[in-house]
Every structure is written in C-alpha cells, then in structure tokens.
Amino acid sequence: MNPLTLKADSIELDFSGRKILTDVFISCTQGEIVGLLGRNGCGKSSLLKIIFGLLKPAYKYLSIDDTYITTGYKNSRMAYLPQQSYLPPQIKIHDLAKMLVDDFFWEDFISHPAYIKHGQKAIAQLSGGEQRMLETLMIIYNKADFILLDEPFTHISPVQIEELKPLIRLCAKRKGIIVTDHQYRNVLDISDRIILLTNGCTKPINSIDDLVTYNYLSNIN
Numbered sequence: 001m002n003p004l005t006l007k008a009d010s011i012e013l014d015f016s017g018r019k020i021l022t023d024v025f026i027s028c029t030q031g032e033i034v035g036l037l038g039r040n041g042c043g044k045s046s047l048l049k050i051i052f053g054l055l056k057p058a059y060k061y062l063s064i065d066d067t068y069i070t071t072g073y074k075n076s077r078m079a080y081l082p083q084q085s086y087l088p089p090q091i092k093i094h095d096l097a098k099m100l101v102d103d104f105f106w107e108d109f110i111s112h113p114a115y116i117k118h119g120q121k122a123i124a125q126l127s128g129g130e131q132r133m134l135e136t137l138m139i140i141y142n143k144a145d146f147i148l149l150d151e152p153f154t155h156i157s158p159v160q161i162e163e164l165k166p167l168i169r170l171c172a173k174r175k176g177i178i179v180t181d182h183q184y185r186n187v188l189d190i191s192d193r194i195i196l197l198t199n200g201c202t203k204p205i206n207s208i209d210d211l212v213t214y215n216y217l218s219n220i221n
C-alpha cells in the first residue's frame, strides 16, 4: 500500500487578536518522522492541537493524500500525546492499554519493562516519568496512521530516552510521526526532517546552522 501523506496548510491562529500562527505548512508521510522545533510560546502545541482537532483556528486546510479532513481525531486517523498528562488517575494501565494499543503492537507493548513493572497499577500510583513513558508507548502503539507527540521526552531519564527513541523510529516504519520537544538533540536524532516554527511561520531546516540563523540556537554546541 502507498504511504499516506498528511498536510496542514495556511493555518491562521490568533488569541484575542494576538497572531500566533500566520503562515504554516507542514507535511508528514507515513514512514517518516518530522521534528517540529521552536522557542517557548511560538505555537507548537497549538499547531498539534489544531491538526488533531482540539483547537479551532481562524483558518486551516488539513488533508490526507490531498483529501480534505476536518479534524485528525475523526475515524482514528491520528493519535495525539498532549504536553500535559491525559490519563485518568484511577484506571489501571492494563485496562487503558486494552483501549489504546493496536493488536499489531500488543506483544511489543506488554514485553516493555515499563508495562511489566507497572501494568497492573493505576495511573495515580506512578511517578511523572513512569506515566510519561507509558502514555507515550500507548500512543505510538496506537493503530492511527499518524502520531502527534508533544514533548514525549519530558520527565524521562536519559537512559530511558535512549531506549524510547528506537521504538519511536520503529513505529515510523508504519506511521507518520510529528514530534516536538525542547530536547532538540533527541528530536534531531530521531527525525528525518526538521521544521522550525518562528514568528508564526514554518521554515524547513536543512542544516543545524539554520537553527542558529533563525535564532533557535545561540551557537552550535
């Protein structure tokens, strides 16, 4: 089957007259990971919410394989990891996973050390990092064609980030993934392409020097 392509184009968002997004184009094809970088408050989370359908902008054009779609969440085309934890505190990980994880990935999920250790616990019994790891796994192992990840590495310790990155890469063999995180080196590591959001506009990044040119990095370190 041919890989599908998600496109988000001409997005315009303002909050109380303050322009946040003015000239946005981002695409993602199944099989690739697109890294979305940008300074605090530039609109990365807003953009992912618009694509998923949680935030209504003044204007947007969203399509999958050039067919217009109204929201990403409809028909389970997309799965979304929000910046803030989304899990209901009293539900057991195993029960949530049964609803979220695709059969294709079930064995991978239940053989992960985080599930083996915490699968029978309720969310409220987990630390912030344990929660983040499990909610990220449940999203990347969802059956959706496209995955939107807002800060998957936050609260996760370095060793576990190194374990998580190859799993995200592996999932991208079947899915298109858009990921944003302030741990830009981890984003660079796993991404096939980088898009920078700056002054409301998206800029394709061709080299790390571009990140300095656009004032995302102060120097290359």
Ligand SMILES: Nc1ncnc2c1ncn2[C@@H]1O[C@H](COP(=O)(O)OP(=O)(O)OP(=O)(O)O)[C@@H](O)[C@H]1O
Pocket (backbone or CB within 6 Å): 015, 020, 038, 039, 040, 041, 042, 043, 044, 045, 046, 047, 083
């Ligand atoms: N519901 C809202 N009402 C008003 N302003 C908002 C709302 N949500 C976000 N904003 C503002 O819009 C801008 C973009 O916010 P957003 O959360 O998308 O940025 P971000 O790039 O994800 O930031 P960070 O990297 O700090 O998480 C910010 O200035 C924020 O204060």
